[in-house]
Amino acid sequence: MPVITIVEAYIFAALGHALADTLEDGTLVATIPELPGVIAYGADTHECARELYCLIEDTVRTWLANGYLVPVIDGIDLNSDRSQVLASYHPCPEILEPNGEFYEDEVALDRAFEARRKTA
Numbered sequence: 001m002p003v004i005t006i007v008e009a010y011i012f013a014a015l016g017h018a019l020a021d022t023l024e025d026g027t028l029v030a031t032i033p034e035l036p037g038v039i040a041y042g043a044d045t046h047e048c049a050r051e052l053y054c055l056i057e058d059t060v061r062t063w064l065a066n067g068y069l070v071p072v073i074d075g076i077d078l079n080s081d082r083s084q085v086l087a088s089y090h091p092c093p094e095i096l097e098p099n100g101e102f103y104e105d106e107v108a109l110d111r112a113f114e115a116r117r118k119t120a
Contacts, residue, residue, distance in 0.1 A: 004059075006076065011056050013074040018052060034071040035059055044106050 020030040028048040038055050042048025047087045057073075060078065063070050069080045 006078065007057070007060065008069075010060065010073060010078055013076055014050065014056050015049070018049075020048065034073055046106070051107060053111045064118065083103060 007044050014035060017032050018030045018036060019033065020028055022028055026043075028042050028045060030042075030048050030052050032038050032052070035056060036066050038052070040048050040052035040055050042051050060070055062068075064078060072079075
């Protein structure tokens with residue numbers, strides 16, 4: 001089982017608070033009410049979620065590095081030990097090497113889920 005840092009736990013908790021909507025042109029937009037100014041856009045759910053993850057990470061890192069208080073989300077408080085929290089950062093998933101299955105679009109992803117349901 002992979003170990004996640006407190007920063008990753010915070011990001012995943014924040015993602016659980018995301019509010020999403022679809023714009024007139026079909027673009028998805030997502031925000032985190034507790035993190036003002038964090039607004040992600042994407043052509044599909046996966047792109048928007050990836051962008052949101054990176055924006056949350058960048059925002060939190062910037063706030064911590066500049067001494068701003070980071071809102072507590074789901075009981076996770078990053079403010080108490082800023083230097084250790086900043087040292088625990090991993091790069092954004094966009095620049096990590098892929099280690100799983102990736103699909104071209106949501107249609108391909110849905111097909112893969114359906115195929116797995118049939119074999120389960």
